Amino acid sequence: MALPARPDAASSFEALYRSCGADVYAYVASLLRDRAAAEDVTALAFERALRRRRSFDRARGSERAWLFGIARNAALDELRRRSRTAALVTDPPDEALADDEDPDRRATVRAALASLDPRERELIALKFHAGLSNAEIAKVIGASESAAGTRLHRAVTKLREACHAH
Amino acid sequence: MRTDPTVLAELDELERALAGEPSPWSELVADVRAERPVMTDAFAARLDSRVDEARRAPARRPGWLLWSPAAGLAAALVVAVVLVSGNDTGTSPPASSPSVASDAAKSAAPQAGGGSASSELAAPGGATAPRPLSGRRVERTTALALSTARSDVQSVADDVIATTHRFGGIVDSSQISTSDSEASAVFALRIPTRRLDDAIAALSKLAHVASLSQGSTDITGSFVSAIDRLKDARAERRALLKALARATTTQAVDALKARLRDNRSQISAVKGELNSLRRRANLARVDVTIDGHGKKGNGAHPPGAWTPGDAAGDALRVLEVGAGVLLIGLAAAVPLALLGGAAAMAARTTRRRRRESALDGV
Numbered sequence: 001m002a003l004p005a006r007p008d009a010a011s012s013f014e015a016l017y018r019s020c021g022a023d024v025y026a027y028v029a030s031l032l033r034d035r036a037a038a039e040d041v042t043a044l045a046f047e048r049a050l051r052r053r054r055s056f057d058r059a060r061g062s063e064r065a066w067l068f069g070i071a072r073n074a075a076l077d078e079l080r081r082r083s084r085t086a087a088l089v090t091d092p093p094d095e096a097l098a099d100d101e102d103p104d105r106r107a108t109v110r111a112a113l114a115s116l117d118p119r120e121r122e123l124i125a126l127k128f129h130a131g132l133s134n135a136e137i138a139k140v141i142g143a144s145e146s147a148a149g150t151r152l153h154r155a156v157t158k159l160r161e162a163c164h165a166h
Numbered sequence: 167m168r169t170d171p172t173v174l175a176e177l178d179e180l181e182r183a184l185a186g187e188p189s190p191w192s193e194l195v196a197d198v199r200a201e202r203p204v205m206t207d208a209f210a211a212r213l214d215s216r217v218d219e220a221r222r223a224p225a226r227r228p229g230w231l232l233w234s235p236a237a238g239l240a241a242a243l244v245v246a247v248v249l250v251s252g253n254d255t256g257t258s259p260p261a262s263s264p265s266v267a268s269d270a271a272k273s274a275a276p277q278a279g280g281g282s283a284s285s286e287l288a289a290p291g292g293a294t295a296p297r298p299l300s301g302r303r304v305e306r307t308t309a310l311a312l313s314t315a316r317s318d319v320q321s322v323a324d325d326v327i328a329t330t331h332r333f334g335g336i337v338d339s340s341q342i343s344t345s346d347s348e349a350s351a352v353f354a355l356r357i358p359t360r361r362l363d364d365a366i367a368a369l370s371k372l373a374h375v376a377s378l379s380q381g382s383t384d385i386t387g388s389f390v391s392a393i394d395r396l397k398d399a400r401a402e403r404r405a406l407l408k409a410l411a412r413a414t415t416t417q418a419v420d421a422l423k424a425r426l427r428d429n430r431s432q433i434s435a436v437k438g439e440l441n442s443l444r445r446r447a448n449l450a451r452v453d454v455t456i457d458g459h460g461k462k463g464n465g466a467h468p469p470g471a472w473t474p475g476d477a478a479g480d481a482l483r484v485l486e487v488g489a490g491v492l493l494i495g496l497a498a499a500v501p502l503a504l505l506g507g508a509a510a511m512a513a514r515t516t517r518r519r520r521r522e523s524a525l526d527g528v
Binding site: 021025030038039042046047050073076077080083105106110113118128129131134142146152153159160163 | 169198209518
C-alpha cells in the first residue's frame with residue numbers, strides 16, 4: 001500500500017540530504033576506494049533512505065547516524081558483491097588532489113591511510129570526513145559509544161604513527 | 167566498560183582539532199581532511215536528479231508488514247480449525263431439530279465385525295454405526311432420550327407404544343411417573359432389527375431428542391458355538407439310539423436311556439440358548455426415556471420449534487467455539503511467533519556478520 005509522504009518528513013529529508021550528501025559520498029568513497037562505485041552506492045543509499053524514511057526512530061539515534069547506517073550497509077553489500085565477482089580494484093590517487101603545494105606530505109598521509117586496517121580506515125572516514133560524533137559512529141558500526149571511542153583512538157594513534165614512520 | 171582517562175583526554179583533543187581549535191591533532195586533522203573524497207559537479211547533479219526521482223515515488227511499507235500478520239492469523243486459524251474439527255467427535259450437546267434427529271436416526275446402524283461397538287449421537291446428525299456384514303449376528307442397542315413439556319409426557323408415551331407396535335416391536339417394560347413439577351417415562355422396547363432405523367426415526371419425531379446413542383455387539387461367535395454344540399448333541403443322540411437298538415442286556419439299555427435323557431436336556435438347553443441369541447439378533451433393544459418439565463410453551467417446546475432458549479444455547483455454543491478457536495489459535499500462534507522472531511533475529515545477525523566480513527576482505 002502506498003503511503004503519501006508527509007510534508008514535514010519531506011522537508012526533513014531534504015535538509016538531511018543537503019547537509020549530508022557530500023559527507024556520505026566521502027565516507028562511502030573512503031570505504032570503497034572506487035569513485036564510480038561510490039557514486040552508485042551514495043545514490044542507492046539516499047534512495048533507500050527515502051523509501052525507508054518512515055522507519056526512522058529518533059529514539060534510536062540521530063538522523064545522520066541512521067543515514068550513515070544505510071550507506072554503510074549499501075557499501076558493505078557492494079564490497080561483498082565485488083569480492084565475489086572480481087578482484088578488488090582501487091582508484092589511483094585523485095588527480096585533483098595531487099595539485100597542491102606539498103605533494104610529499106600528501107603522499108605520506110595517503111600511504112598512512114592505506115596502511116590502516118579497513119575497519120580503522122572506516123572510523124577515520126566517519127570521524128574526519130563525515131564529521132560524526134562518537135555516539136553516532138557507535139550507532140553506525142553497531143558498538144557501544146565507549147568501544148567506538150576506544151577503537152577510534154586506536155585508529156587515530158595508528159594513523160599518526162604511520163604518518164611519522166613514512 | 168570505562169574508557170582509559172588518557173584515551174578520553176586524547177579524544178577530547180581530537181574533538182577540539184576537528185572543531186578548528188588549537189590542538190596537538192590539528193595538523194593530522196588538516197592532512198586527513200585534505201584527503202577527503204569530493205564528489206564532482208556532474209555526480210552532484212546526477213545525485214540530485216536520482217534523489218528527486220526517488221522523492222516523487224511514494225513511500226512504501228515493507229510488503230511483509232502487510233501480509234505477515236494476516237498470513238500468521240490465517241495460519242493460526244487454519245491450525246485451530248483443524249484441531250477443533252479433529253477433536254469434535256460428536257460429543258457436543260444435543261441440538262433441537264427433530265427433523266435432523268430423524269435423519270440421524272435413519273442412518274444409524276450397528277457396528278459389525280468386532281466384539282462390540284457403540285456410537286454416541288449426542289447431537290442429531292452425528293456419527294452412525296455401520297451396518298453388519300452379511301452372515302454375522304449382531305445385537306443392536308439404542309438409548310433414546312426425549313424431552314417434552316411435562317403435560318405432554320403421557321401423550322408422547324402413548325405414541326412411543328403405538329410406534330413400537332407399528333414397527334412390529336414389543337414393549338418389554340414401561341414406567342411412567344408424574345409429579346407437580348416433573349413427569350417422566352421409561353420404556354424398554356424390542357424392535358425388529360431390520361426395521362430399527364425407521365423405528366428410531368419415527369420415535370425421534372415424537373419429541374425433542376435430548377440424546378441418542380447406539381451400540382452393537384457381535385454375537386456371531388456365541389451363535390456358531392451354540393449351533394456346533396447342537397450338532398454334536400444331535401450326532402450323539404443318533405449314536406445313542408443306534409447303540410440302544412443293538413443293546414442286548416437290561417443294564418446296557420438302562421445306561422443308554424439315561425444318557426439319552428441327558429442328551430435331550432442338553433439339546434433342549436442349547437436350543438433355548440440359540441433361540442435367545444436369535445431373539446437378541448432379530449430384536450434390537452431400545453431404551454426410551456421421556457423427560458417432561460415445565461409448562462407447554464414455557465421451557466419445553468413442541469417438536470420442531472426453535473425457542474429463544476435454543477437460540478441462547480446456540481449463541482453460547484458459538485461463543486464457546488469461538489473462544490476455543492481463539493485460544494487454540496493463540497496457542498499455535500505464540501510459538502510460531504517466537505520461532506519467527508528467533509529466525510528473524512538469527513537472519514539479521516547472519517546478514518550483519520556477512521556484511522561485516524566484507525571489511526575483512528578489503
